[in-house]
Amino acid sequence: MEKKMKDIKYSLSDLSCASCADRIERKVNKLDDVEVASVNFVTKEITITPKKSYDSETLFSKIKKIVKDEESSTEVCEISTNLLFAIEGLDCANCAAKIEDKLIKTDGIIDASVDFMSKKLKLVLSNVSEKNKIIDITQKIISKLEPGVTISEINQGGDSDVEEVDESTLKKDLIIFGVGILLFISALFVKEDTLPHYVLLILSYFIIGGEVVLKAFKNIFRGKVFDENFLMTIATVGAFIIGEHPEAVAVMIFFQIGEFFQDIAVNRSRRSIKKLLDIRPDTAMIQNGKNSVEMRIEEVGIGEIMIIRPGERIPLDGEVITGKSTIDTKVLTGESVPTSVFPGEQVLSGCININGVLTVMVTKLSSESTVSKVLELVENASSKKAPTEKFITKFARVYTPIVVIIAALLAFIPPLLIEGATFDEWIYRALIFLVISCPCALVVSIPLGFFGGIGAASRNGILVKGGNFLEALNDIEIAVFDKTGTLTEGTFTVTEINTMNGLSNEELLEKAAYVESYSNHPIAVSVVSKYNKEINQNLLSKVEEISGHGVKAMYQGAEILIGNARLMDKEGIDFQESKSLGSILYIAIDGQYAGNIVVSDQIKKDSKTAIQMLKSFGIKKIVMLTGDKKLVADSVGKELMIDEVYSELLPEDKLIKVEELLKQKSKKGKLFFVGDGINDTPVLARSDIGIAMGGLGADAAIDVADVVIMNDEPSKIGTAVFVAKRTRKIVWQNIYFALGIKFMFLALGALGIATMWEAVIADVGVSLLAVLNAMRVLNYKYDKSL
Incomplete structure (x- = not known):
């Protein structure tokens, strides 16, 4: 079977006229290069299935002209102007926010979203023809703000692998860190105020924190001052200057340990969420004559036949041709009970074939399959940020500079105003301010909480788009x-059979089913389904549909009338009107009322x-x-x-x-x-x-x-609200906890009660606990007492 050409999508911004949309669709369908075109007025998109010999630039120009002629204010751009990149080397959530802010202000970029959790960058371009130019500009902006960070383009809905830490690099870093700690411990056993003591401390400081200091100086030259590298460098160098040498090194040690454990916690949380989405096979086994061949799912066309063995995930949406099996749909619908499938039924990608071999005809390309749409929705959901996320990002930008300014005032104003106060003492207190001011706990844990909430909803068969x-x-x-x-179920079922004149329920149902077998109306289908026996339509004659009333036919020598109350009145039948709930089918045989059948939709x-x-x-x-x-x-x-x-x-x-x-x-x-x-x-x-x-x-x-319930269970709406409430509860726990601890240590530092190393332990401890707390949202359990 000939493969279908891949569809092209264009967005139609500011399309506000439904009739114009209809005219655009009709005109585009008449183009020589177009097989079929469809305009979706709600989503403001036009989907094109092109012919094999089409030229993309020519087709795009023709579509733009048609749209301009019909509605001049509407802009046309390819959906491919939405670009997705994997980001490598980004380890600072605050820096991610700064990159996003800078890119949004860049010409040629309509919108930008940096997802620190999944390490992805999404760009919306104003012009697809400037794609390569914009990618170069984007890389330069990122390199300037965060040297060493690189981007690589990935397909929408493509591989979502999380950046893993290389084991050899990790071992090397741990060895270097261990040497630094040994030198620090050695310095503590060497007599103070001696050259060996100072040499050991300085060596241990640069071995452990040299990278932090180097980053801080590079950032200063780029105008990027208020980040954690700058704060830790100023705090520890300041401690050296005022004579708190061991404490300066200890602060850098605790900071690096905290960063290490925070990275582990964040990477583990990313892997947990990625595991929820690891539902798309890379290949499919395709029947090729008497043999079978393994193909990448992107290369499989509509109409090809897949072979799916027990235990395998279904690679693409399709229709069962042969075989019977049980399908585990939990990954998509959250439904724990497996469903049985037979020839002629649809199966969806991502589900697991449990116990039988199936041959399935592909009905959707990889890019259009259910599992691809689910993955794309969940992965892109984090780009639509919640108001709380936006608030925290803005708060972090203001909060850190304010604390630094207060620290500077704290260092120099009290010694000038308070008798007996020394600069060394108040500079030390100011340095504590700098240590505790880093907003990482909030900047990392808040987006992680929402990302986890979206993942938890997805695991329960609920797609939340942001x-x-x-x-x-x-x-x-x-x-x-x-x-x-x-x-209600949306499917009609026979709920009552009421007979007259000694006729049995089975006899009345048989006569009704035969007459209704000529109709495909849902009510008629429900009657035939209830009869559930083979129907020989040769026994029927003179079938006449009476519009808006019902059907008349001859069956086994008798005239059967079946329809609504108006039909009975029209034919002069003496009948008793039913008070039952549902659709009532009144039946008359040879001019005599014989009873009724009640068909209703079940809750x-x-x-x-x-x-x-x-x-x-x-x-x-x-x-x-x-x-x-x-x-x-x-x-x-x-x-x-x-x-x-x-x-x-x-x-x-x-x-x-x-x-x-x-x-x-x-x-x-x-x-x-x-x-x-x-x-x-x-x-x-x-x-x-x-x-x-x-x-x-x-x-x-x-x-x-905005939210898609992936099965027919209304209770999943309650689940969605519960997950939302649980997510907000955890997010605000982190906000209160992080700010509470920070403000407490700011006060303790200002009063001279807290030391610098206590402040750094509190800071990294808060970050670590906030990240771990954010991950609790994944452990869904409905609690009515919430």
Whole structure:
């Protein structure tokens, strides 16, 4: 089978006209180079499947002209202008923030995001043609701010390996560090105020902290003053000057030990999160005639046949051709119970084939597969920073210079104003200020907390598209649900069979199933499914569909009428109208009423649990919107204890109702809407947070929603809110803890109670504990007492 050409995506910024979007789509589809084109007005993107012989530059020019003709204010740019880089050698979270700030202000770069946790840089360029130029400028900026740090471009959704510490380098560093400590210990046993004593101390200082001092001086010449290297250098050199020689070396030793353990903790946390995302196989076994060949998943085309053995992960989305097996979907949906698959059913990449050999026809390319989308969403989520993260970054920029200024004032003002105060004493206290002022505990642990929260949600089958959305889930005041497919199964089931005139349930169901077998309406399908026997349509004759009423047919010599109450009235049938909840199918045989069949949509098993969870989190109002009949909607709302129910709504009515509800919340409060992600896209887009239910494999859901629930369980919405609350709780624990300890030692240092080495132990200890505390968010366990 011929492979499908890889799709090209262009963004259409400022596209505000739906009819223009439609015209753009129609015109682009008429281009000779285009196989098919689709404009998504919600995401403001156009997806092109080009023909084999297309020229990319010519095609891009043609599309730009079409867009300009239809809506002149709309800019077209390739999605490939979003570039992703791996960063090597970056070990300073504060420096990462400075790099990001500088790149955002650079011409040609629309947006920049440095993710210190995963060591990735994401750039959005204004013009793809300047890509190479911008990459060179970016590397120069990074080299100037942080020498030795390099970037290398990686594919979107590509390999997310975490930079590992080389073991030989680690051993070498530990040996050098050990020699420095031995020299320091030796100096303590040598008589003070002697040349050997000073030589041993100075040697140990430069062996242990030489790299820190060198970085500090290089940074000063680049105008980068307030970082941890500068602070430690000034503090320790100042200690030497005022005669606190052993303490100066001890401070550098503790600082380096703290940095070492902090690096270990951060790298371990990165590996923990990476392990959650290690769900994409690199290769697939492809059937090639009677043989099979191993291929990289990027080279596999649509229509090719994969062979998946027991224990293997499914490499690409596809349809089962032969074989039966059980699939573990936990990695995508968080669902612990495996599901059975048979020929004709869809299987999704990333899931594990448990016990049977499957042959699967590929239905999506690697770049479009479910697992690629999941990985891309989770990995890129950290670029959408939460307000708390942004606050801490700004706070760190202001906090450190203020503390340095206070330290300078503390060193020189008191000796001039206080009788008997010496410069040595107050300079020492000022140096303690410098030691404790480093904001690393906050700058590292806060993003790590949100990254961990997003990872924890992903492990539970919930995709949160950014830390901003995760934090916003804490402020939900109004929860709005669609009914069908969200709180209810969305599939019709026969719930009652009521007969008249001595007819058995089985006989009535048989007659109804035969007549309904000619229809593909969901209600008709549910009746045929309930009958669950082979139907010989040759036994039917004179089948007539009566629009808006029902169906008439001859079966086994009898005239069968099946439909709504209007059909019975139209045909003059004397019948008794049912009060049952659901869709009622009235049946008449040869002009006599024979009974009715009630078909209804079932409430999902955990819908009630979901509503109870949300209420336990203090959400003020829970609302259900549906196009269903009032009687049915009110019944569902009453059973689930929903606060407000609005029924018989058209899609545009739902949008109007959400607009009204948005006005009822407080200024800081949020509203989320939960829908199926396809029919409810306008409402999902308008809500503060759009949550797509059952979005597994649904492109529309993943594109539009801010949060995607990867299966059909409403209780996962409660889980998402819980993870958000747990994440915020841990993040603010770190903020209070770090600032509390720092301010306490600043006060103790100013009062002359704390020594310098106590301050450095407190500083590195706070950083280490904050990082370890941030990792607790990964250990998800729902606790109603939270």
